[in-house]
Amino acid sequence: MTAFNGEDEVAELCRDLIRIDSTNAGDNAGPGERAAAEYVAEKLAEVGLEPHILESDDKRANVIARIEGEDSSRGALLLHGHLDVVPFNAADWTHHPLSGEIADGCVWGRGAVDMKDMDAMILAVVRQRLSEGRRPPRDVVLAFTADEEAGGTYGAQWLSQRHADLFEGCTEAIGEVGGFSVSVGEARRLYLIEAAEKGIAWMKLAASGRAGHGSMLNSENAVTELAEAVGRIGRYEWPVRLTPTVRAFFREAFEIEIEAHDAEAAVAKLGSLARMIGATLRNTANPTMLDAGYKANVIPQTATAHVDGRFLPGYEEEFFATIDELLGPNVTREFVYHDIAVETAFDGPLVRAMADALQAEDPGARAVPYTLSGGTDLKAFSRLGIRGFGFAPLKLPADLDFSGMFHGVDERVPVDSLQFGVRVLDRFLDAC
Structure with missing residues (x-):
């Protein structure tokens, strides 16, 4: 099997995903996620997985795959990311939002932070680990979902209601809108990990x-x-x-x-x-x-x-x-x-694994919990008894208004932040 280097290919994976139009205006009339799902499934199949593409409606596609861990008797870990993005007005952008342009050290485009960056990081770290023959300590389920931007009716909600068996054994999860750095003052770098959602x-x-x-x-x-x-x-x-x-x-x-x-x-x-x-x-x-x-x-x-x-x-x-x-x-x-709203305590081995992985790559990192003012697919997965966190790790420049780019104009993510995320996720998977 060809060996893949996650840090080398994560920006290209992110760029490819951005170039696939998966805009979701909430009316079930957009291009859908099928093309993005096929891309993800192909990348997973290249490293020996057997991904399932599940359509909840015409072109509304989800991808599920399971990686067998060294100890399958333990509770499985769910890594989830959504494939859809919100609409845009291209005239307002510096670079076209479907271009995936790499400029000024960043990958630009709709989904660069919400959340094709995390999709790319998951793909990159999984491809590297499996091509090197490294299995995780426990089973890992991968879910790339449709329709998160409109509430998950054709995505996480549909999966949790119709295909709950695919998440059998999952006890914990990580997903979007967490793990990113925020600089407070000159010397403090906080990494916000989502532990609750409104x-x-x-x-x-x-x-x-x-x-x-x-x-x-x-x-x-x-x-x-x-x-x-x-x-x-x-x-x-x-x-x-x-x-x-x-x-x-x-x-x-x-x-x-x-x-x-x-x-x-x-x-x-x-x-x-x-x-x-x-x-x-x-x-x-x-x-x-x-x-x-x-x-x-x-x-x-x-x-x-x-x-x-x-x-x-x-x-x-x-x-x-x-x-x-x-x-x-x-x-x-x-x-x-x-x-629903969801909330979990900020404690336990999974929290320690996140904090330790961040500090190993950034000694100045301080992992802190926070509440997300919006919502994610975690709501649907929590109904299956899965305890979840937002953890898409990115070390960001202090002057980058990251939170302001969610659904905003000129959405972009630094390439070195993506590479940092791959390293952190790799360490995290070893420890979880």
């Missing part, structure tokens, strides 16, 4: 009233009723709620025990990271869409709006009670998408 409540609001002529009095105006409810939700100041993971973040990162009245001031010191960490101090609900009427002089009978709600682990009941109070009696809500 729950998701995408809601459609609706108000009904009495249709009529725009020149006449109308006390039952649906637009007014809805607008007032949207305004109440959008301006509401949610109280700070310190979850165990948020407290652990401040304890590990700054060696302080944080209290609610001090939390926002502490977050303000985190620079660009404040956007992400700040959203984990409280529930959030952001109005995102409005729709009503069809003519300037006609009062419509109905008006609708959409709200992106995110609730902290342990605070779902409080979230919906507050939303219903803010809506008032004349506005209804229904779910566009609803999913």
Whole structure:
């Protein structure tokens, strides 16, 4: 078998994946993930695996493969990454988002950080290890999924419901949005490992009233009723709620025990990271869409709006009670998408393996837990009893606004960060 060097090929793997259009607008009408799945399956088959491509719908494809470990009696480890990406406006980018351009030391394109970088790192480290005949200490299941960007209906959710047998024995998992470095001050380099995720409540609001002529009095105006409810939700100041993971973040990162009245001031010191960490101090609900009427002089009978709600682990009941109070009696809500919050303790052998692998490659590394303000496929896999973390290790330049590139313009990842990630994942697999 040809020997592969993960550090040498990871950038090219990432570039190839970016060039495969797998945009997901959430309407099941895009190009799908089939082409990306076939690429991944081919790369895995080259090193002796037998990957399964599973289509949940036309072109909506997932790839699953299992690597037999030295001790298959132990609980298996799941490595998961999604193959879809969010849409883009190419005119806004320095390099075309499907070009996979390598420039200024970075791989550019949609998916470079969310999350074809991690897909490439998984492929690179697996290909190197298997081509060298190195098996992991325990079974490893690889899952490259469809549809994560729209909630995983055709991906992780479908797999966990229809093909749970493929994850038999999996007890732990690592996936996206964690393991990346954040420089705090001049000497401290934190590596954020996701140990919790907020729950998701995408809601459609609706108000009904009495249709009529725009020149006449109308006390039952649906637009007014809805607008007032949207305004109440959008301006509401949610109280700070310190979850165990948020407290652990401040304890590990700054060696302080944080209290609610001090939390926002502490977050303000985190620079660009404040956007992400700040959203984990409280529930959030952001109005995102409005729709009503069809003519300037006609009062419509109905008006609708959409709200992106995110609730902290342990605070779902409080979230919906507050939303219903803010809506008032004349506005209804229904779910566009609803999913759970997840949280796990930041302890145990897997956490130590992540921290040790980071420190071996970066002696200044400090692994700290954090809560993700968004959501990942981990939600679906957690329903199978799998304990998961976000761990896609990248050592990043201090001035790179990494969190701001998720779903943003000019998404890119440094080549040397990808190579660092391959080395860390290799050490991690040896120790897990």
